[in-house]
């Protein structure tokens with residue numbers, strides 16, 4: 001390398017370090033990129049570039065410089081920590097775990113890294129190790145509310161509901177979000193009523209699930225709620241509908257099944273990411289992102305068919321939803337939806353699975369109260385859980 005080139009690389013690198021220390025991350029990133037241009041492959045530059053990109057939350061772009069640098073800078077704790085953060089943010093759990101363990105081994109003992117490590121173990125299905133990791137970090141710092149919530153989630157998902165409740169209570173005592181944590185606690189204790197899930201919880205759940213939704217739910221879990229619901233429309237229902245609403249449309253699985261029968265098809269969903277997938281299908285005339293209660297409060301049109309496949313399990317109490325639906329449906333219009341059945345006499349019951357069940361008599365009472373007549377109820381599988389079919393009730397009501 002020529003002396004002039006070396007000098008340019010050195011100056012750009014020094015500028016990058018100064019800018020990083022001043023907190024001017026964008027300019028630091030540019031300076032490190034320039035240094036790399038003059039000194040390609042230089043580990044110290046790659047390392048600083050990667051770390052800066054992690055601080056800028058440009059995780060995907062941080063991976064390559066960090067991986068390259070760490071091939072030779074094997075003891076660079078900050079580099080390993082940055083790679084661990086980037087990989088965990090990107091859901092690359094196995095590489096994140098390795099990187100975080102290297103960071104901890106080379107002296108970075110930050111609580112955030114220990115929490116991320118526990119999360120990786122959990123996501124990799126290493127539940128016993130994950131529980132140990134959460135317990136260990138909570139012994140060191142009992143005030144980590146997120147760790148209590150995540151440990152509670154691990155217990156809840158593995159069926160240890162009493163242990164989960166202890167963790168959620170501890171999380172609440174340490175200042176965890178009362179709406180979400182109270183909801184989780186109610187799900188495992190079945191004490192106290194939570195009529196609806198926290199909106200942010202459902203929105204985040206499906207925003208994060210959207211990319212994998214079709215592959216995971218349909219291909220892995222054998223989800224068929226959309227198909228059973230549309231195929232099960234009673235024979236006396238019209239062949240063609242003027243205005244169809246796909247409520248909680250998700251990625252739009254109902255659309256190809258109903259499009260030929262709909263002059264106009266609208267989808268509503270709380271999750272922008274799910275709606276983005278639905279839009280890609282190019283089958284809806286209108287798509288609206290929002291909570292169904294709010295969107296239906298001022299209905300723009302009146303529907304003669306409303307479908308809600310596997311949605312009400314995330315809605316909870318259905319009284320308001322039914323009132324709004326009744327107001328935006330034409331007389332004689334059809335309302336078709338699936339629910340997971342609850343015990344007779346129960347209303348909307350939050351389960352440890354974080355889904356709600358709805359008993360048939362609860363649905364009958366809602367129908368009567370809001371001007372619907374029950375026309376058909378089908379009992380059929382909706383998906384599989386641990387190789388076993390989960391049965392749903394498919395209700396077909398007609399607006400009086």
Ligand SMILES: C[S@@+](CC[C@H](N)C(=O)[O-])C[C@H]1O[C@@H](n2cnc3c(N)ncnc32)[C@H](O)[C@@H]1O
Nearest residue numbers: 206226248249250253269270271291292309314
């Ligand atoms: C299991 S998915 C089913 C999606 C689609 N109906 C299907 O059959 O593939 C449930 C969908 O309901 C949506 N959802 C849940 N609660 C909602 C609410 N209050 N308002 C609007 N959408 C909601 C979720 O965002 C999610 O996309």
